[in-house]
Amino acid sequence: MKIKPSYPNYMDIKTYLNEKKQQVENGLEEFMFKAEGPLTEHIKALRYSLFAGGKRVRPILCIAAAETVDQHTDYNTIMPIAVALECIHTYSLIHDDLPAMDDDKLRRGKPTNHMVFGEAEAILAGDGLLTFAFELLTRHNTNQIDPTDRLRIIEIIAKAVGSLGMVGGQALDLASEGIDIDFEQLRLIHSCKTGALITASVQAGAIAGKATPEQFEAMTSYGQLIGLAFQIVDDLLNVEGTKEELGKAVGSDAERQKSTYPAFFGLEKTRTMARETVNLAVTALEDFNNQADSLRELALYIYNRTN
Amino acid sequence: MKIKPSYPNYMDIKTYLNEKKQQVENGLEEFMFKAEGPLTEHIKALRYSLFAGGKRVRPILCIAAAETVDQHTDYNTIMPIAVALECIHTYSLIHDDLPAMDDDKLRRGKPTNHMVFGEAEAILAGDGLLTFAFELLTRHNTNQIDPTDRLRIIEIIAKAVGSLGMVGGQALDLASEGIDIDFEQLRLIHSCKTGALITASVQAGAIAGKATPEQFEAMTSYGQLIGLAFQIVDDLLNVEGTKEELGKAVGSDAERQKSTYPAFFGLEKTRTMARETVNLAVTALEDFNNQADSLRELALYIYNRTN
Numbered sequence A, B: 001m002k003i004k005p006s007y008p009n010y011m012d013i014k015t016y017l018n019e020k021k022q023q024v025e026n027g028l029e030e031f032m033f034k035a036e037g038p039l040t041e042h043i044k045a046l047r048y049s050l051f052a053g054g055k056r057v058r059p060i061l062c063i064a065a066a067e068t069v070d071q072h073t074d075y076n077t078i079m080p081i082a083v084a085l086e087c088i089h090t091y092s093l094i095h096d097d098l099p100a101m102d103d104d105k106l107r108r109g110k111p112t113n114h115m116v117f118g119e120a121e122a123i124l125a126g127d128g129l130l131t132f133a134f135e136l137l138t139r140h141n142t143n144q145i146d147p148t149d150r151l152r153i154i155e156i157i158a159k160a161v162g163s164l165g166m167v168g169g170q171a172l173d174l175a176s177e178g179i180d181i182d183f184e185q186l187r188l189i190h191s192c193k194t195g196a197l198i199t200a201s202v203q204a205g206a207i208a209g210k211a212t213p214e215q216f217e218a219m220t221s222y223g224q225l226i227g228l229a230f231q232i233v234d235d236l237l238n239v240e241g242t243k244e245e246l247g248k249a250v251g252s253d254a255e256r257q258k259s260t261y262p263a264f265f266g267l268e269k270t271r272t273m274a275r276e277t278v279n280l281a282v283t284a285l286e287d288f289n290n291q292a293d294s295l296r297e298l299a300l301y302i303y304n305r306t307n
Helices: A015-030 A037-050 A055-067 A075-097 A112-119 A119-139 A145-160 A166-176 A182-207 A215-240 A261-284 A291-305 B013-031 B035-052 B059-067 B075-097 B111-119 B119-139 B145-160 B166-176 B183-208 B213-240 B261-283 B288-306
Strands: none
Touching: A015 A055, A015 A075, A015 A182, A015 A291, A037 A075, A037 A119, A037 B166, A055 A075, A055 A182, A055 A215, A055 A291, A075 A112, A075 A119, A075 A166, A075 B119, A075 B145, A112 A119, A112 B035, A112 B288, A119 A145, A119 A215, A119 B075, A119 B145, A119 B166, A145 A166, A145 A182, A145 B119, A145 B166, A166 B035, A166 B119, A182 A215, A182 A261, A215 A261, A215 A291, A261 A291, B013 B059, B013 B075, B035 B075, B035 B111, B035 B119, B035 B288, B059 B075, B059 B183, B059 B213, B059 B288, B075 B111, B075 B119, B075 B145, B075 B166, B075 B183, B111 B119, B119 B145, B119 B183, B145 B166, B145 B183, B166 B183, B183 B213, B183 B261, B213 B261, B213 B288
16 A cells, blocks of 8 residues: 655656665765775675665665755765765664574575674674774765764764664664563664664754754654654564565564564554654655655655565 | 883873773763663673773873873863773774684683673674764864864774774684784784774874874874784783783684784794884884873883783
């Protein structure tokens, strides 16, 4: 049951996503180390997961947010930030997949990093990607974004993915496997584990585009709501999706007795909640003109996605 | 065979180290999350390794470097940077100790992080500490250090501990176990794995103290040389030290067929190399007045240490 966009649809979301995805891929290729020299094996491990065909949702959200507040956003200004976000996302997947964590053997239809490079190298590949993200956030384009704003972007991202954010969310998630948790705890896990980085991606783009405080607030609400929607849909796909669509095992949440939205509310109500959350996200952008259409479309895309 | 300081010894190094160590401990306590709320277990894992009694060499080097170029260095300015360096060092120890890596069960006389909290939590504790370091580097004392200099500090540290630095060094080190490597490769592993963060600690302090380009260059040489000395002495201690002094297994390098300085040059020549390296480090500071005595003493301390 897809949501059809109801506002002036100035673009086709698939074309938009493909175009932005290609830009992000180019950015990844431009900034990431080449697999050469004494560290070839290590860099191969980084690149393996980074170029394993992700949807690039976080960097695209960052670029779209920047372009919403500043339509003349420069590619060179925003791309290091966008790439940094994808590096952080990829690191989190590599570590989450480890045998000691979720023990996943398949990711995006391919063997997970540790299945190819071994556990030690997978841990180091994750560490390397996380660290590289912070390097990227400092070293480029000093002249385009005010240094104080760049520090603010780094701070927001570091907080979002640290112990009180994404890392903490994964810790809570692991600790909650097989035990009963209440809905409040589930919400906390979701907002830390998935929501925080998605929100930070939007916020980083907004700051790079020189958002006003009001625009930044609206973007933050939007980011939080699509972050929530993203995780609800993830829970749905884990029940309803196919292994072919997802490129990873399905039904694994139930198998691990993980608390999920469908486990709490059933499929139908969960679907309604996802739709309502996306609608709220679109509403959060009501003060923006049609420059925010890409973000509106992205919200619907998050609801409609099948992987 | 200890080196006796030959220049005017304005302070007792043990008193100095104790005083600075206490300041760093206070800083760690001030900045690190308290173990409370839903993330108590995760934060306990972070704190366990952070407060396991390290020597705090890297933060002390950072503070000493800052005070060498600016004797009025403010505690509030330098401490977040010093604490960040210790967080990064601690993260690297937690990950290096993991079963998939060096599989060490003892560190500083205590069970390693994963022995107490399990592998998954140890991986996340490391991730959390690394990320927190970058948060710390952004969020404090905007008014004391120029934002551009703060970005430069973050960049230097991120590069030093990333895939072409500390993380890459650990990858090379693991890959070289049990195989013959030449001396050039050993030097590369050492300079990446240990030297880079030590050098960055000195550089970060120098920038925080507003070093001139010439002072920064001298500090960089000093940092590289004591980083090298530190690793040579580590190799020596792994052969000559006792388990009681080191708080970890001895002879483990030989057992793992690791290439080390003593394996290449024998004990006596290795000792001479360590001493000469420390002397060169002291020489690198010759243009500084006695404000650099703390750094000079620290170089000797690195040579003389027994753990």
